[in-house]
Amino acid sequence: MTASAHQDIKVLAFDIFGTVVDWHGSIAREVEAMGLAVDGDQFALAWRAGYVPAMQRVMSGELGWTLIDDLHRMILDSILADFNISSLDEEQKRHLNKVWHRLAPWPDSVAGLHRLKSAFTICTLSNGNIGLLSNMAKNAGLPWDCILSAEVFRKYKPDPATYLGVSQVFDVKPEQVMLVAAHQSDLDAARACGLKTAYIERPLEHGSKQPKDVSADPRNTFHARSLIELADLLDCQ
Amino acid sequence: MTASAHQDIKVLAFDIFGTVVDWHGSIAREVEAMGLAVDGDQFALAWRAGYVPAMQRVMSGELGWTLIDDLHRMILDSILADFNISSLDEEQKRHLNKVWHRLAPWPDSVAGLHRLKSAFTICTLSNGNIGLLSNMAKNAGLPWDCILSAEVFRKYKPDPATYLGVSQVFDVKPEQVMLVAAHQSDLDAARACGLKTAYIERPLEHGSKQPKDVSADPRNTFHARSLIELADLLDCQ
Numbered sequence: 148m149t150a151s152a153h154q155d156i157k158v159l160a161f162d163i164f165g166t167v168v169d170w171h172g173s174i175a176r177e178v179e180a181m182g183l184a185v186d187g188d189q190f191a192l193a194w195r196a197g198y199v200p201a202m203q204r205v206m207s208g209e210l211g212w213t214l215i216d217d218l219h220r221m222i223l224d225s226i227l228a229d230f231n232i233s234s235l236d237e238e239q240k241r242h243l244n245k246v247w248h249r250l251a252p253w254p255d256s257v258a259g260l261h262r263l264k265s266a267f268t269i270c271t272l273s274n275g276n277i278g279l280l281s282n283m284a285k286n287a288g289l290p291w292d293c294i295l296s297a298e299v300f301r302k303y304k305p306d307p308a309t310y311l312g313v314s315q316v317f318d319v320k321p322e323q324v325m326l327v328a329a330h331q332s333d334l335d336a337a338r339a340c341g342l343k344t345a346y347i348e349r350p351l352e353h354g355s356k357q358p359k360d361v362s363a364d365p366r367n368t369f370h371a372r373s374l375i376e377l378a379d380l381l382d383c384q
Numbered sequence: 385m386t387a388s389a390h391q392d393i394k395v396l397a398f399d400i401f402g403t404v405v406d407w408h409g410s411i412a413r414e415v416e417a418m419g420l421a422v423d424g425d426q427f428a429l430a431w432r433a434g435y436v437p438a439m440q441r442v443m444s445g446e447l448g449w450t451l452i453d454d455l456h457r458m459i460l461d462s463i464l465a466d467f468n469i470s471s472l473d474e475e476q477k478r479h480l481n482k483v484w485h486r487l488a489p490w491p492d493s494v495a496g497l498h499r500l501k502s503a504f505t506i507c508t509l510s511n512g513n514i515g516l517l518s519n520m521a522k523n524a525g526l527p528w529d530c531i532l533s534a535e536v537f538r539k540y541k542p543d544p545a546t547y548l549g550v551s552q553v554f555d556v557k558p559e560q561v562m563l564v565a566a567h568q569s570d571l572d573a574a575r576a577c578g579l580k581t582a583y584i585e586r587p588l589e590h591g592s593k594q595p596k597d598v599s600a601d602p603r604n605t606f607h608a609r610s611l612i613e614l615a616d617l618l619d620c621q
Contacts, residue, residue, distance in 0.1 A: 216555070268518065268519075268522060270518070276553075277530060277532075277536070277553045278553045278554045278555055280530075281505065281507070281529050281530040281553075281554070282505075282554075284529065284530075285505060285529050292518050292521065292522050293514060293517075293518040293521075293531050294530050294531065295514075298536075298553075299514070299535075299536055316513075316514050316515045316518075316535075317515045317518070317519075318453070318515055
């Protein structure tokens with residue numbers, strides 16, 4: 148956290164779901180606005196809970212390479228059955244599945260990213276597919292210099308190929324890249340590859356009923372409550 | 385060119401070198417500013433002339449998958465010898481090679497792209513690598529929604545995988561994508577994949593001594609003198 152800690156950083160790579168955008172609140176609101184007879188909070192948590200197991204089926208080789216849009220749809224079909232929702236037609240399911248393209252940014256995200264962009268190259272590094280991340284950026288006004296995704300590297304995080312892929316794309320050393328994320332496991336994997344790490348507190352990522360532990364881990368290069376505070380710590384105007 | 389021709393277009397994919405940025409003028413100016421005893425016009429043309437043969441070595445399998453940055457460096461080393469330039473050290477060669485990251489936009493490009501972005505998703509579709517295109521966009525102020533590259537698809541244009549890759553990334557039909565380019569061969573290949581096409585006149589792409597034929601081909605969906613005129617034709621405010 149010294150003044151010199153960031154002098155050689157060139158690229159900030161951002162985790163997206165939970166770090167930059169509020170998946171829980173966005174999905175809960177949209178499901179409730181559709182008038183479905185479900186608890187939006189529980190529906191959002193169930194959808195997200197299917198995400199890691201679905202990716203593991205791809206990483207184990209049980210499924211071939213699959214875009215997150217398609218994994219989201221598999222999980223959606225499963226939880227619609229679990230929640231006993233049979234009222235949606237195919238077009239409505241397709242639209243609902245793309246709620247992940249319409250996730251709302253946290254209140255500090257857009258302003259923070261604009262400040263960080265003035266001093267660094269800012270890119271996504273998400274397991275979300277390129278189309279999803281592009282549509283989200285256009286909808287939410289996220290000013291990325293570049294959209295990088297598991298889809299580019301054909302590996303999901305936390306595969307080292309994703310973190311090291313960022314440094315290769317920009318022809319910089321791993322320590323010149325900093326991963327910005329609200330998840331310690333993601334940051335741990337990036338640190339193991341030589342990247343710098345910034346933890347962002349998102350205590351309401353899982354909703355107000357399930358507050359997250361956001362305590363600091365001293366192994367991270369930076370710890371901030373928001374992207375605006377990160378811009379402050381990195382001396383961005 | 386009827387009013388309905390563009391009603392269903394969702395994504396504009398742009399060729400970059402020559403279409404959005406002026407490689408010839410940018411390279412000629414930079415080489416001359418370095419004080420090298422060469423004709424900047426001839427040096428720029430020689431560098432660009434090595435590009436297609438170098439890509440063909442990759443597409444034929446003679447070379448493995450290679451980023452354009454690395455192909456540019458192979459060609460640079462070759463033409464430095466041809467022009468009898470031996471005064472550059474490794475650092476100077478590395479810097480000169482990245483002139484492709486610093487190419488200047490045509491005067492209408494930035495304003496035209498901003499208008500087009502208001503109504504369409506705008507992305508690159510270039511054989512340039514992602515890092516090159518990202519650095520160029522940041523340097524020149526090109527407001528892409530997404531940077532797509534041969535590097536994403538592991539095929540160079542005119543491989544169909546690149547044109548169809550755009551429609552797959554954005555989950556739209558090929559005819560909902562329009563390639564915007566200053567090269568008829570690129571547009572021909574896109575049209576063969578079902579994309580719409582817009583030709584942009586860049587008569588000085590090869591410098592004022594080698595004016596290009598920019599006559600209209602009626603098979604293109606649109607023909608414009610600039611990206612601003614294209615925005616007019618597409619009714620973008």
